[in-house]
Amino acid sequence: MDLHELTAAYALDALDADDAEAYEAHLAQCERCRAELAELGETATALAFGTEAPAPPERLRGAIVAAAAAERSNVVPFPRRPWAFRVAAAAAAVAACAAVVLGVWGAGRSTKTEAVSAVVVLGADRHATLTVSGLARAPQGKTYEAWVIPAGGGARPAGLFAGGGTSVVHLRGTVPSGAVVAATVERAGGTTAPTTAPVVTAHIS
Amino acid sequence: MSPRQADVAQLVEHFTRNEGVRGSNPRVGFEPILRARRIGGMSRPLAHLSDEALVLLAARSEESALAELYDRYGRTAYGLALRVLRDERLAEDAVQEGFLAVWRTAARFVPERGKASSWILTLVHRRAVDAVRREQRRRSDTLERAPEPAVGGADEDAWLRLQRERVQDALRLLPDTQREALELAYYGGFSQSELAERLGQPLGTIKSRMFAGLTRMRELLGEPGMEMSWTSTS
Numbered sequence: 001m002d003l004h005e006l007t008a009a010y011a012l013d014a015l016d017a018d019d020a021e022a023y024e025a026h027l028a029q030c031e032r033c034r035a036e037l038a039e040l041g042e043t044a045t046a047l048a049f050g051t052e053a054p055a056p057p058e059r060l061r062g063a064i065v066a067a068a069a070a071e072r073s074n075v076v077p078f079p080r081r082p083w084a085f086r087v088a089a090a091a092a093a094v095a096a097c098a099a100v101v102l103g104v105w106g107a108g109r110s111t112k113t114e115a116v117s118a119v120v121v122l123g124a125d126r127h128a129t130l131t132v133s134g135l136a137r138a139p140q141g142k143t144y145e146a147w148v149i150p151a152g153g154g155a156r157p158a159g160l161f162a163g164g165g166t167s168v169v170h171l172r173g174t175v176p177s178g179a180v181v182a183a184t185v186e187r188a189g190g191t192t193a194p195t196t197a198p199v200v201t202a203h204i205s
Numbered sequence: 206m207s208p209r210q211a212d213v214a215q216l217v218e219h220f221t222r223n224e225g226v227r228g229s230n231p232r233v234g235f236e237p238i239l240r241a242r243r244i245g246g247m248s249r250p251l252a253h254l255s256d257e258a259l260v261l262l263a264a265r266s267e268e269s270a271l272a273e274l275y276d277r278y279g280r281t282a283y284g285l286a287l288r289v290l291r292d293e294r295l296a297e298d299a300v301q302e303g304f305l306a307v308w309r310t311a312a313r314f315v316p317e318r319g320k321a322s323s324w325i326l327t328l329v330h331r332r333a334v335d336a337v338r339r340e341q342r343r344r345s346d347t348l349e350r351a352p353e354p355a356v357g358g359a360d361e362d363a364w365l366r367l368q369r370e371r372v373q374d375a376l377r378l379l380p381d382t383q384r385e386a387l388e389l390a391y392y393g394g395f396s397q398s399e400l401a402e403r404l405g406q407p408l409g410t411i412k413s414r415m416f417a418g419l420t421r422m423r424e425l426l427g428e429p430g431m432e433m434s435w436t437s438t439s
Contacts, residue, residue: 008416009397013334014390043423045323047391050372053284065272068308168310
């Protein structure tokens with residue numbers, strides 16, 4: 001499959017999840033596709049202005065702002081320590097979401113780990129976002145892959161990211177209570193099961 | 206004034222001062238309409254800021270910036286989500302999730318890669334598409350049923366109506382096969398492989414139609430007066 005050809009479909013959100021992930025990994029390495037996506041993405045979004053509809057219910061604005069405020073108060077900053085640890089989710093009862101601090105495993109990267117930080121923001125619907133800062137960009141031909149590992153279950157691929165700077169990964173599927181969220185280095189395009197030791201890992205309560 | 210308020214005030218001043226530089230696009234003259242608008246009687250103290258400045262403020266956990274972005278694009282986002290999902294409750298969820306994604310990832314927004322409005326609507330669209338693909342029930346009826354002409358409502362402002370007409374005009378100028386591919390993908394939430402199967406065409410043909418359709422749309426919308434997002438004039 002020629003990944004260059006997927007730009008229009010990606011701009012329209014018309015790729016299956018696997019193709020979208022492969023394309024995103026490709027995007028990190030392809031200047032031409034980034035430039036093309038910048039143009040076609042703007043055009044695709046123009047289609048959003050082509051719809052007509054009644055105004056949204058008034059409660060929606062307040063609901064969004066309240067949820068945002070609740071999230072802010074729950075996000076726990078990551079203490080920069082070079083060893084693994086676990087922190088229970090902030091009391092989920094407080095609001096519609098909880099944040100979990102990830103332990104960062106040295107895994108032979110002791111010179112780099114101190115700058116690595118990672119946070120999982122868990123929504124009330126159990127969908128979660130993993131934000132990782134300070135991981136070096138994945139080497140050529142490699143990618144970082146996020147995993148959701150339910151208690152007593154196998155690892156489920158949950159998204160790819162390139163690393164370097166800050167990466168935000170909307171984890172695919174839901175994160176059940178008792179699961180572990182982890183990220184490993186894998187070959188470009190990702191794998192169906194982790195093949196290396198995790199660089200970040202978190203227990204989700 | 207707390208340190209954080211001072212910080213925000215400084216940012217606001219910075220962007221207010223620089224607004225004239227980045228907002229010098231002479232094609233757009235809609236801002237006065239928007240500036241005068243009040244949603245539900247609420248005042249909008251950040252109404253003079255650019256979208257990009259608001260995203261920057263949102264990245265600093267300024268809730269009023271998120272509210273202002275919602276005031277600008279919430280209606281479009283909701284219309285889009287409703288078009289894709291055809292269910293008010295699901296559309297509300299998609300809009301809320303999309304704006305919360307804006308909130309969570311605002312610090313990651315890179316202005317060089319595109320406009321803030323596009324980024325916001327993309328986040329909402331993605332959630333709507335994810336949701337519609339989970340909803341099996343729409344699969345059977347979307348292709349057969351033309352989208353019902355939704356009512357814009359008398360309260361819709363002139364700017365949004367103008368943008369809608371321009372996009373619809375541009376769509377009408379596309380060859381039928383290209384328009385069909387764009388509409389089914391973007392408004393229907395169908396993936397390219399689903400489209401290939403349903404339309405009985407090779408995947409390569411679907412890819413070509415989407416690419417050609419978007420490229421042509423880009424040319425049409427690039428013509429004078431086709432600016433899509435909130436851009437200030439001064």
